[in-house]
Amino acid sequence: MRLSRYFLPTLKEAPSDAQIVSHQLMLRAGLIKQEAAGIYAWLPLGLRVLRKIEQIVREEQERAGAVELLMPTLQLADLWRESGRYDAYGPEMLRITDRHERELLYGPTNEEMVTDIFRSFVKSYKALPLNLFHIQWKFRDERRPRFGVMRGREFLMKDAYSFDLDEASARIAYKRMFAAYLNTFSRLGLKAVPMRADTGPIGGDLSHEFIVLADTGESEVFCDRKLVEMEAPGHNLSIEQLEGVFDARTALYAATEEMHDAAAFEAQTAEGDRLSARGIEVGHIFYFGTKYSAPMKAKVAGPDGQDTEVHMGSYGVGVSRLLGAIIEASHDAGGIIWPDSVAPFDVVVINLRAGDEAVSAACEEAVARLEGLGKDVLYDDTDERPGGKFATADLIGVPWQLTIGPKGLADGVVELKRRATGEKISVPLDEAISRLVG
Numbered sequence: 196m197r198l199s200r201y202f203l204p205t206l207k208e209a210p211s212d213a214q215i216v217s218h219q220l221m222l223r224a225g226l227i228k229q230e231a232a233g234i235y236a237w238l239p240l241g242l243r244v245l246r247k248i249e250q251i252v253r254e255e256q257e258r259a260g261a262v263e264l265l266m267p268t269l270q271l272a273d274l275w276r277e278s279g280r281y282d283a284y285g286p287e288m289l290r291i292t293d294r295h296e297r298e299l300l301y302g303p304t305n306e307e308m309v310t311d312i313f314r315s316f317v318k319s320y321k322a323l324p325l326n327l328f329h330i331q332w333k334f335r336d337e338r339r340p341r342f343g344v345m346r347g348r349e350f351l352m353k354d355a356y357s358f359d360l361d362e363a364s365a366r367i368a369y370k371r372m373f374a375a376y377l378n379t380f381s382r383l384g385l386k387a388v389p390m391r392a393d394t395g396p397i398g399g400d401l402s403h404e405f406i407v408l409a410d411t412g413e414s415e416v417f418c419d420r421k422l423v424e425m426e427a428p429g430h431n432l433s434i435e436q437l438e439g440v441f442d443a444r445t446a447l448y449a450a451t452e453e454m455h456d457a458a459a460f461e462a463q464t465a466e467g468d469r470l471s472a473r474g475i476e477v478g479h480i481f482y483f484g485t486k487y488s489a490p491m492k493a494k495v496a497g498p499d500g501q502d503t504e505v506h507m508g509s510y511g512v513g514v515s516r517l518l519g520a521i522i523e524a525s526h527d528a529g530g531i532i533w534p535d536s537v538a539p540f541d542v543v544v545i546n547l548r549a550g551d552e553a554v555s556a557a558c559e560e561a562v563a564r565l566e567g568l569g570k571d572v573l574y575d576d577t578d579e580r581p582g583g584k585f586a587t588a589d590l591i592g593v594p595w596q597l598t599i600g601p602k603g604l605a606d607g608v609v610e611l612k613r614r615a616t617g618e619k620i621s622v623p624l625d626e627a628i629s630r631l632v633g
């Protein structure tokens with residue numbers, strides 16, 4: 196991608212109402228533009244990162260056995276009357292009337308709709324266990340939308356819903372998602388700690404929030420320090436291994452403010468391991484049994500031929516919020532430092548003298564070779580001065596910068612810089628390329 200043909204509207208300074216660093220950097224790096232309070236347009240660079248995050252979330256859901264579908268953003272109010280949540284949800288729900296005076300709403304979540312889909316088609320326990328997910332825009336008319344995509348009104352969520360014949364198997368489904376979340380956040384370059392959480396308007400009695408520690412987080416959290424450094428569990432776990440992963444983490448104290456019990460924290464955690472911090476909730480999982488299947492009559496015939504209400508759980512990831520969380524966790528004074536897995540481009544090739552034929556030819560050769568090796572390349576072919584180019588490359592956080600200028604070219608070298616460490620080396624192009632693909 197040639198920067199001269201791209202659309203990257205960067206800003207020198209962040210608007211003064213952007214209070215936290217991730218919001219400031221998302222505006223400055225041209226990732227988003229606010230259209231209304233809590234509602235954002237995703238500009239090309241932001242969209243690239245959003246899509247990468249979405250894809251990692253999708254792959255980990257599929258590896259855990261969940262099946263993707265896509266439900267609409269608009270839902271009938273009548274469906275929500277069946278569960279009793281239409282009235283209970285309150286002013287956070289955006290209610291809409293169509294030309295036929297039918298009441299609709301912009302979905303804040305999808306328990307009712309997915310339960311309706313399930314009951315329309317599934318009649319036997321033989322189809323279970325089943326886990327259906329989608330990645331779709333949600334709307335919640337938050338009282339205080341703030342911090343950019345962190346607390347938006349319109350936001351992208353991955354929501355999965357599990358269906359099981361009984362509580363014991365539903366708890367296994369819950370633990371499978373618990374492990375999938377640990378793998379997901381680790382691939383995104385984040386250390387997310389599962390913490391016992393309140394269930395709020397979703398309901399149920401078993402719930403964990405996945406929290407990324409950051410000073411700008413909205414929640415106050417308390418946990419055993421050892422949880423932060425635990426490795427992701429990996430894939431293809433047996434039921435015993437899943438139980439082990441779940442037990443090893445839940446044995447250590449970790450709770451959000453609403454669930455915090457100071458006495459239990461002190462009793463369970465050595466003083467040096469007690470961590471009280473602020474955190475960003477990037478995922479939230481719930482087991483709620485028959486809360487929706489009972490009123491909505493989502494039943495299957497069991498092995499004995501008797502109809503039973505299915506046991507359900509729901510599992511959310513804040514896909515758009517994750518951009519903010521990743522930036523909070525990974526930036527410096529120069530700008531964003533994207534983890535390789537979600538970076539909008541793998542490498543930016545910087546042409547130090549765009550008017551020079553030899554330099555431009557060398558840059559184009561580098562771009563073509565890197566693209567041929569499957570790399571996403573942003574080519575800064577603009578006639579901006581070098582200082583400005585370096586500042587933009589740092590700001591947008593692409594993991595590698597490959598700089599080619601007349602002096603280096605005369606010596607047969609290019610400069611390769613790793614954004615995260617600032618480390619630079621001058622090497623021949625061949626060597627720079629093998630480091631980039633290595």
Ligand code: 5CA
Nearest residue numbers: 304346347350354476477478479510511513516
């Ligand atoms: N139905 C359940 C699970 S699918 C549910 O809606 N859970 S939730 O309310 O906890 O939301 C899931 C995730 O969406 C949260 O963990 C958070 O990361 C993200 N999220 C929630 N509200 C917002 C918001 N206003 N802006 C951005 N992300 C949000």
